[in-house]
Amino acid sequence: MINIIIADDHRIFIDGVKSLLDSQPDMKVVAIALNGNELLQVMKGTKADVILMDINMPELNGINATALIKKQYPETKVLVLSMYKTKEFSTALLHAGASGYLLKNTGLNELVNAIKMVHEGKKLLDDQLSTIKEKPRDESEKYTLSKRETEIIKLLAQGLTAPEIGEKIFISHYTVETHRKNLLNKLQLKNTAELIKYAAHLGLLDE
Amino acid sequence: MINIIIADDHRIFIDGVKSLLDSQPDMKVVAIALNGNELLQVMKGTKADVILMDINMPELNGINATALIKKQYPETKVLVLSMYKTKEFSTALLHAGASGYLLKNTGLNELVNAIKMVHEGKKLLDDQLSTIKEKPRDESEKYTLSKRETEIIKLLAQGLTAPEIGEKIFISHYTVETHRKNLLNKLQLKNTAELIKYAAHLGLLDE
DNA sequence: AAACAAATACCCCAAAAAGGGTATTGGTAA
DNA sequence: TTACCAATACCCTTTTTGGGGTATTTGTTT
Incomplete structure (x- = not known):
């Protein structure tokens, strides 16, 4: 059983x-x-x-x-x-x-x-x-998102720009852009569109 | 029955x-x-x-x-x-x-x-x-996407830029940007992030 | 043939994103 | 306390997007 x-x-x-x-x-x-x-x-x-x-x-x-x-x-x-x-x-x-x-x-x-x-x-x-090529990868690499990263990705997925997000959560727009860059690097995505897609996969749309 | x-x-x-x-x-x-x-x-x-x-x-x-x-x-x-x-x-x-x-x-x-x-x-x-406010709307407005519009939204959802899309399907990047603007207007979305989200809803990701 | 919608193409300018970094501070775990 | 990671912040430059249009051509329907 x-x-x-x-x-x-x-x-x-x-x-x-x-x-x-x-x-x-x-x-x-x-x-x-x-x-x-x-x-x-x-x-x-x-x-x-x-x-x-x-x-x-x-x-x-x-x-x-x-x-x-x-x-x-x-x-x-x-x-x-x-x-x-x-x-x-x-x-x-x-x-x-x-x-x-x-x-x-x-x-x-x-x-x-x-x-x-x-x-x-x-x-x-x-x-x-089954045909996916395994990427050469440093074993220490992680895909888990920090709380802030999750928050940023959600807000980007709502269509907010970096300046809008910075204003909303009281940080510099530079910081927002840095988080976005970090997210793109961490998740090996090439732009915000792919990031939104990833957010969709994670069920983060409409939150 | x-x-x-x-x-x-x-x-x-x-x-x-x-x-x-x-x-x-x-x-x-x-x-x-x-x-x-x-x-x-x-x-x-x-x-x-x-x-x-x-x-x-x-x-x-x-x-x-x-x-x-x-x-x-x-x-x-x-x-x-x-x-x-x-x-x-x-x-x-x-x-x-x-x-x-x-x-x-x-x-x-x-x-x-x-x-x-x-x-x-x-x-x-x-x-x-139930709390959604009905938008004042011209009855002739349509939400159905043309073939080209669907194609463009799919390619945008793949993370391709307008120049990349233009090169891929042999049209000017200006044309791609015009389609994108038309899509945003037609669907009353404010930017590409919202467009990707819409594509997610339509099941157009990963196609 | 005429009308209409879709597709195509372009311009201008401002804002934002992307890509390359740099650095410091705060919080947490060992 | 130290080490490490997350969060914060900034700079520069290039590319792309967004917002405002303009226009012509093509394809389809009436």
């Missing part, structure tokens, strides 16, 4: 997937969480073998949540679901300790197989990502 | 929601479609009372698809689902003829109620959008 927690901010999705998985003979959804923080709370009282983690959640995003969970519960497997086929995330997630990464456009059979595979300790990448 | 078609590019979502709705005594999912074009094909052979439409689909997005469906099947009700709480969309969707707009973070009971309400002919807005 594989005990599963589903973490996703889309209630309909949770209810649907729960219904599907509970009808599998060897799987049981033991808890749900609507965001990363709630997931950490839930895990204090519930043992799970596999976390089905949406990357796209408010408050604590899937990447940061995965990193925290693997630190506190190293035996628990994290299978990440995303809408997007994006190479930045597969790398970031592998570094964070996820066991697998699957697109939401896959079907139930693949999902069930994926859960079983990561439960057995296998690493799993969605087939559609 | 309410006959329903689900249109969404996320197979897991479809399977899950289908499972949930098929267990309702007065509802039946009679078909599914993974994108707007497939939906139009499916509807040629299948009668449905309510379309459950994800706004976020490749090829033919939810707004354009809704407009086409209401023209060809005026009796069919369209209930749109989106991840995002965005005022641009509620307005665009009402103009396109949708009967309702619901966030994916609502639960099953709300979804079931919403389907029943739109089936009865009611207009439905998600509670969370």
Whole structure:
């Protein structure tokens, strides 16, 4: 019996997937969480073998949540679901300790197989990502965003300019621009448009 | 008995929601479609009372698809689902003829109620959008994007600059900038960041 | 053929972003 | 206390974007 927690901010999705998985003979959804923080709370009282983690959640995003969970519960497997086929995330997630990464456009059979595979300790990448070239990378590199970085990326994603952001949160526009540059470097993105896209992936739009 | 078609590019979502709705005594999912074009094909052979439409689909997005469906099947009700709480969309969707707009973070009971309400002919807005001020608007205004506009927005969303896009599709960078300005005006957005966000909502990222 | 919308192209100027840095201070963990 | 990271702040220059237009051509529909 594989005990599963589903973490996703889309209630309909949770209810649907729960219904599907509970009808599998060897799987049981033991808890749900609507965001990363709630997931950490839930895990204090519930043992799970596999976390089905949406990357796209408010408050604590899937990447940061995965990193925290693997630190506190190293035996628990994290299978990440995303809408997007994006190479930045597969790398970031592998570094964070996820066991697998699957697109939401896959079907139930693949999902069930994926859960079983990561439960057995296998690493799993969605087939559609299998041709991604692994970037040469310094192991100390991190993808987790600081609080300020998260705040800045959110405000940029709202369409505010650096001067507007500086005025809003009472810092110099130079500082905002420095944060933006740091974000672009850290995440290996080439401009603000890619940064907004990344924010979309992290579920930071409309916050 | 309410006959329903689900249109969404996320197979897991479809399977899950289908499972949930098929267990309702007065509802039946009679078909599914993974994108707007497939939906139009499916509807040629299948009668449905309510379309459950994800706004976020490749090829033919939810707004354009809704407009086409209401023209060809005026009796069919369209209930749109989106991840995002965005005022641009509620307005665009009402103009396109949708009967309702619901966030994916609502639960099953709300979804079931919403389907029943739109089936009865009611207009439905998600509670969370109820405070949106209706913009004074010329009725002739349109939110549907031309092919070129869609192409430009996709390329911008990939992080390409206007000069890069011009070089890529063999037009002047001036033309690209004009398209961008036209898009911003048409969609009443204030800058490229908001345009990328809009592209995210339309599912145009990573295409 | 006429009308209209889409596509194309350009100009001007100001503001912002990008790309290259530099540096100091504050907060936290060891 | 020390070391390290995050946050803050600034400079310079070039490129791009945004905001204001202008105009012509092409394609489609009536």
